[in-house]
Every structure is written in C-alpha cells, then in structure tokens.
Amino acid sequence: MSAAQTPESKPAERVGGSGKGPRPQSDEPEFKALFHAWLESHRASLVDSLMRLGKQPIGSFFTCLVMAVALSLPMGLALLLDNVERLGGSWQRAAQISLFLQLDVDDQRGQALRDRISEMPEVAEASWISRDQALEEFQQLSGLGEALRELPENPLPGVVLVTPHEVDKAKLETLRQTLAELPGVQQAQLDLLWVERLSAILRLGDRFVFGLTLLLVATLLLVIGNTIRLHIENRRTEIEVVKLVGGTDGYVRRPFLYMGALYGLGAGLLAWLLLAFGLDWLNEAVVRLAGLYGSDFALAGVPADDGFSLVLGAVLLGYIGAWLAVARHLNELAPR
Structure with missing residues (x-):
C-alpha cells in the first residue's frame, strides 16, 4: 500500500526541482531601480536648490558677485603679468648677448659666424649688424652725424646679437664664454645684472599672485560657508524632522552641496565677464599709450x-565650502 501524499510534501517537490515552477524572486533590489532612485534624488535636490536660490534673486546675485570679485583679482593680475611679459618681447630678448667682432671681420665672415651660432642648441636666434649699419644707427641715436662723417674710417665693429633659449644665470655665463672663444670675436658682453633683475621681478610677481590667490581662496570658503550656514539655520526644523524619520547624512547634505556648487558656478561666470569687460575697458587706454610710442601693442x-x-575652480570651491559648512553643523542637527 502506497503512502499517502501529505500537503507538506508538495511544496518541497516544487522547490526541489524539475524547474517547471515559477522562479524565486531575489530579495535584493535591482541595480536599475537603485540607479534610477539615485538619479531622482539628485535631480530633486538640484531642483530644490535652484528654486530656493530663485526665491532670493537679489541676495543670491550679490553673494555670487562678492565671490566673483575675489576670483577675478588673482586671475586679472596673472593676465596682466602675461601681457607685460609679452610687451617686453620676451625675457629671452632682454638677456641678449652682444658679440663685438674684430675690425678686420667683413660682412661675409660675420654672416657665416651668425649662421654657425644660430645652429647651436642653446641659441634661439642670432642676427648680424654690419659695421655700416652700426654706424648709421649710432649717427641717428647720438645726434653726432656731422661729426662722425668727418672721421677717416668707421670705428665701429660688426656685431652679432644672440638670443638664448633660457634665461638662467649659470647657463648664460657658460654660453657667453663659449661664444667669446669663437674666431673673430673680440668681446662677448652680457648684462647679467639686468637678467637677475628681470628674474627677480618675475618671481616677485608670481609669488604675489600665488599669495593673493591663497588669501582669496580662504575668503571664498568663509563666504560660501557662512552663506550655507544661514541656509542650514533657516531649515533646521525641516532637517531635524528628516533625520527623525530616518534620513541619512548624505540625504541631508546633498541639497546644500548643490547650492554651494551653484553659487560657485554663478561666481565663476560673473568673474569671467568681469575680467573680459575689464581688460577690454583697460585696452583702450593701453592702445592709445602704445600708439604714442609707435607700437601696435594691445592687451590680450x-x-x-x-x-x-x-569656472571649474569656482564650482569646486563652492562645493568644498558647502561640504565644510554642513559637516560642521551636521552633528548639531540631530533630532531632539
């Protein structure tokens, strides 16, 4: 006699497995649903931050304007330094080495020497000034044209002007000694004091801009941190309720991070506009002054x-400032 089949045995047969029954459902949520929820949460936080900034347009604008002024100062000084360097032609040209040749060196030998020097790896450019050209320039600059014409012969030597690739005191001195040993060269002259002054001015400008940048970055972090702190205080009750029902720190922090990034974005765009219009306004006076000296120089x-x-740096500063402000006050926002 066969044993009776109990109801408890039927589920075991279905679970055990011919595979024809329904597949078991996973307890873990699908990745697609989690990702969609994550995107929806960020979208809601971004929209909420935009709406809150839009409700206070004047206050938001002036906060971005203060940040923009602080951002534009170091960038503007850096751009002015670049333009001043371009105005001087280049730092390399200020460190030219003048090779005074012997009086018996004619134009053919001088040009050949110039070509030889131009092929050196340490040399960016070499130009030849003949004895006649040197005399003509000296007559125009000195105002002694009539007296110089009375001389029996040209007393000025030919000159090769050498522009180095790098402005480095040790390398320039080595290059000067190498050029001084070339045949036909009577004297190689380099104003190393002027080179050191140029390098010192450049280093001073770079350090000043770097120090000012650090100071203004700290100022920006304080401004954005204080602004986010005010937003946190205005929403203290709401945040406490969110944490009371189980809201995580990341969920509470997210809208304020977007708000800080939006402040940074607005400040970066305003700083870009301020720099563009400021340089364009200043360029009119610069072009007029350069024209008086016969130059076509203009600010870039x-x-x-x-x-x-x-803009990217401003967004990052806004994000970091908001993070620091929220992290400081997050423990104080625990539900009571």
Whole structure:
C-alpha cells in the first residue's frame, strides 16, 4: 500500500526541482531601480536648490558677485603679468648677448659666424649688424652725424646679437664664454645684472599672485560657508524632522552641496565677464599709450582655457565650502 501524499510534501517537490515552477524572486533590489532612485534624488535636490536660490534673486546675485570679485583679482593680475611679459618681447630678448667682432671681420665672415651660432642648441636666434649699419644707427641715436662723417674710417665693429633659449644665470655665463672663444670675436658682453633683475621681478610677481590667490581662496570658503550656514539655520526644523524619520547624512547634505556648487558656478561666470569687460575697458587706454610710442601693442583677452578653468575652480570651491559648512553643523542637527 502506497503512502499517502501529505500537503507538506508538495511544496518541497516544487522547490526541489524539475524547474517547471515559477522562479524565486531575489530579495535584493535591482541595480536599475537603485540607479534610477539615485538619479531622482539628485535631480530633486538640484531642483530644490535652484528654486530656493530663485526665491532670493537679489541676495543670491550679490553673494555670487562678492565671490566673483575675489576670483577675478588673482586671475586679472596673472593676465596682466602675461601681457607685460609679452610687451617686453620676451625675457629671452632682454638677456641678449652682444658679440663685438674684430675690425678686420667683413660682412661675409660675420654672416657665416651668425649662421654657425644660430645652429647651436642653446641659441634661439642670432642676427648680424654690419659695421655700416652700426654706424648709421649710432649717427641717428647720438645726434653726432656731422661729426662722425668727418672721421677717416668707421670705428665701429660688426656685431652679432644672440638670443638664448633660457634665461638662467649659470647657463648664460657658460654660453657667453663659449661664444667669446669663437674666431673673430673680440668681446662677448652680457648684462647679467639686468637678467637677475628681470628674474627677480618675475618671481616677485608670481609669488604675489600665488599669495593673493591663497588669501582669496580662504575668503571664498568663509563666504560660501557662512552663506550655507544661514541656509542650514533657516531649515533646521525641516532637517531635524528628516533625520527623525530616518534620513541619512548624505540625504541631508546633498541639497546644500548643490547650492554651494551653484553659487560657485554663478561666481565663476560673473568673474569671467568681469575680467573680459575689464581688460577690454583697460585696452583702450593701453592702445592709445602704445600708439604714442609707435607700437601696435594691445592687451590680450581672457583665453578660453583660463576662463573654463576659472569656472571649474569656482564650482569646486563652492562645493568644498558647502561640504565644510554642513559637516560642521551636521552633528548639531540631530533630532531632539
């Protein structure tokens, strides 16, 4: 006699497995649903931050404007230094080495020596000034044209002007000694004191801009931190309720991080506009002054790469400032 089949045995047969029954459902939520929920949470936080900033347009604008002024100062000084360097032609040209040749060196030998020097790896450019050209320039600059014409022969030697690749005191002195030993060279002259002054001015400008940048970055972090702190205080009750029902620190922090990034974005764009219009306004006076000296020099605008870097840096500063402000007050926001 066969044993009776109990109801408890039927589920065991279905679970055990011919595979024809329904597949068991996973207890873990699907990745797609989690990712969609994550995107929706960030979208809601971003929209909420935009709406809150839009409700206070004047206050938000002036906060971005203060940050923009602080951002534009170091960037503007850096751009002015670049323009001043370009105005001087280059630091390398200020460190030219003058090779005074012997009086018996004619134009053919002088040009051959110039070509030989131009092929040196340490040399960026070499130019030849003949004896006649040197005399003509001296007559025009000195105002002694009539007296110089009475001389029986030209007393000035030919000159080769050498522009080095790098402005380094040790390398320039080595290059000067090498050039002084070339055949036909009577004297190789280099104003090392002027080179040191130029290098010192450049280093001073770089350090000043770097120090000012650090100071203003700290100022920006304080401004954005204080602004986010005010937003936190205005929403203290709401945050305490969110944490009471189980809201995580990340969920509470997210809207304020977006708010800080939006402040940074607005400040970066305003700083870019301030620099562009400021340089354009200053360029009118610079062009007029340069025209009086017979020069076509003009200030260069804000490069696109520098502009995008400025905006990106402002967004990062806003994000970091908001993070620091929320992290400081997050423990105080625990539900009571």
